[in-house]
Amino acid sequence: MKVIDPLKSKMHTLLQSGVAAPLQQSLMGYGSKADYERLDREIRSASDPDHESTVIDLTPFRRLGNEETLGSVLQSAAGQFPLTILCVENAVLESLRKTPLLKSTQIAVYDSTGKLKGFEGKTPNAVLLEPTRRFLEASASLVEMRKSVGHEKLIELLTPGGIIYPYNGEGIPEDDLVYRQGRWFMRMKNGMLVSCYLHLKAALQHPEALSTIAYEVIYALYQQFRREPPVNRPCDVIVVPNNTALLIGAAVQAFTDIPVCVVDKLGPIPSRYLAHMQTSVPLQDKRVCLLVEVSGTGSEIDRSVLFLSSQRAQIDKLVVIACYSLEVGRSMLITHLQNTALCRPKLDLGYVYRSE
Numbered sequence: 544m545k546v547i548d549p550l551k552s553k554m555h556t557l558l559q560s561g562v563a564a565p566l567q568q569s570l571m572g573y574g575s576k577a578d579y580e581r582l583d584r585e586i587r588s589a590s591d592p593d594h595e596s597t598v599i600d601l602t603p604f605r606r607l608g609n610e611e612t613l614g615s616v617l618q619s620a621a622g623q624f625p626l627t628i629l630c631v632e633n634a635v636l637e638s639l640r641k642t643p644l645l646k647s648t649q650i651a652v653y654d655s656t657g658k659l660k661g662f663e664g665k666t667p668n669a670v671l672l673e674p675t676r677r678f679l680e681a682s683a684s685l686v687e688m689r690k691s692v693g694h695e696k697l698i699e700l701l702t703p704g705g706i707i708y709p710y711n712g713e714g715i716p717e718d719d720l721v722y723r724q725g726r727w728f729m730r731m732k733n734g735m736l737v738s739c740y741l742h743l744k745a746a747l748q749h750p751e752a753l754s755t756i757a758y759e760v761i762y763a764l765y766q767q768f769r770r771e772p773p774v775n776r777p778c779d780v781i782v783v784p785n786n787t788a789l790l791i792g793a794a795v796q797a798f799t800d801i802p803v804c805v806v807d808k809l810g811p812i813p814s815r816y817l818a819h820m821q822t823s824v825p826l827q828d829k830r831v832c833l834l835v836e837v838s839g840t841g842s843e844i845d846r847s848v849l850f851l852s853s854q855r856a857q858i859d860k861l862v863v864i865a866c867y868s869l870e871v872g873r874s875m876l877i878t879h880l881q882n883t884a885l886c887r888p889k890l891d892l893g894y895v896y897r898s899e
Contacts, residue, residue: 544675545589546598546692549573549582551758554798556581564800566761567775570768574608579616586620596625596675602653602685603768606634614642625671627651627679629688631769632660639663647671657685657769685767693759697866697886700755705746706892708739721899730899738895741867741888743836747790756885757794760864763883764795764832778862779829780804784847788836791866795834804831806850826854831861838865838884839896840872848876871896 550569556577557565582599589597607613620626625647630636632654639650640663649664649672659679682688709715709729719730728736747753762768764777782804783792792803804824833847844863852858861881863874868884888894 544596544598544678546600546696547582547585547589548600548758549578549585550600550603551754552581552585553578554758555754558797564798566799570603570605570773572608573604574606574613576609576612579609579612583616583620586616586624586626596627596672598627598629598675601628601630601635601639602657603762604635605631605773607638610638610641613638617642617644617648625675627672627675629653629679629685631655631657649676651676651679653685655769655771657767659683685769689759689762689767693762694886694888696755696759698888698891700746700752701741701888705742706739707742709737723897723899728895728897734899736895736897736899739892741837741869743787743867744790747787753790753794756791756866757798759885760791760795760834760866761798763864763885764862776801777830778832778860780824780826780856781832781834782806782826782847782851783834784843785836788834791836792834801832806847822854826851826856829856831856833861833863835863835865836867838868838874841874842872844874844882845876848874869894869896 550573553569553573554565557569562568586597586599601607617626617628627649628639629651630639630653632652636650636652644650644664649662651662652660654660659682662676678691679688682691707715707729709720709727711717711720715729721728721730721736723736726738728738729740730736747756765774766777770777776799778801780803781792781795781801783789784806789803789805795801796803802824804822804826806822831851833844833851835844835847838844844865848858848861851861861877863877863882865882865884867886867888870887870889874882
């Protein structure tokens with residue numbers, strides 16, 4: 544199953560055209576001829592000869608324009624590829640209902656809270672569409688659906704170059720290589736051993752990778768765009784605790800205009816001068832999103848929370864987004880409701896964190 548995000552493509556196009564903070568304009572202005580031509584290209588490039596279903600996520604939008612052009616694009620693409628269109632029960636659904644759909648197209652309809660209501664289409668039980676239908680029914684909501692989709696997208700970003708497995712010849716200092724129980728480990732700065740290392744700086748050198756991970760952050764930060772009324776800013780400041788998170792935060796800022804606050808030297812080694820560090824943006828009384836690129840033990844989050852508390856940020860309204868969570872431990876200072884992990888790759892990578 545391949546998922547196409549027209550909102551991401553629209554934002555990226557506007558940003559390249561010099562439009563500042565294009566998120567809100569993209570949400571309210573989708574449906575030009577250029578938008579649908581871009582969608583048509585994305586459908587054809589995402590689809591494969593094995594007839595894997597392609598999913599088009601229109602749920603962020605509240606209305607569409609140019610229904611006639613949309614209809615011609617969907618009919619042309621659906622004649623060759625099985626399509627599933629996700630939308631919310633609003634003006635977008637009404638536009639799709641006016642569009643003649645072929646037998647290889649189904650519409651998955653969600654209510655205003657993001658819960659799956661059902662499917663529409665002339666033959667929603669078509670064989671080629673059934674795997675996607677079962678997946679969406681099992682997910683039952685936009686939140687759960689996006690967890691699965693986001694996880695797969697972010698796993699793909701790690702290859703090639705985003706994962707370092709320790710063994711001789713990989714460029715890891717020999718003193719940091721440790722052989723235990725039939726496999727190589729790498730010694731970290733805190734003295735613990737890891738079976739692999741996420742090298743996100745390498746993965747994020749590709750513009751498409753950075754755009755993809757920034758979009759997943761935005762999708763989570765804006766709560767799948769289900770807030771009523773729509774909000775311009777779900778937080779006042781995005782706080783990033785290191786340079787890798789800054790790359791992602793800067794991309795999110797470019798799309799949303801939410802300012803980024805850089806807090807250097809919070810991790811991975813604790814500092815006794817934590818409370819005296821200076822920030823690039825005042826944090827007192829601000830609603831904060833803490834953006835962490837990789838969370839391992841959870842201590843990196845706790846150190847940041849302690850710092851934000853010392854700066855008198857609104858900790859009770861804190862939102863934490865970890866792009867990758869290795870699930871070695873968990874933060875002790877926030878609740879699970881405040882913490883969102885976009886990708887949990889521990890099982891996919893066979894990740895082990897152990898003492899020497």
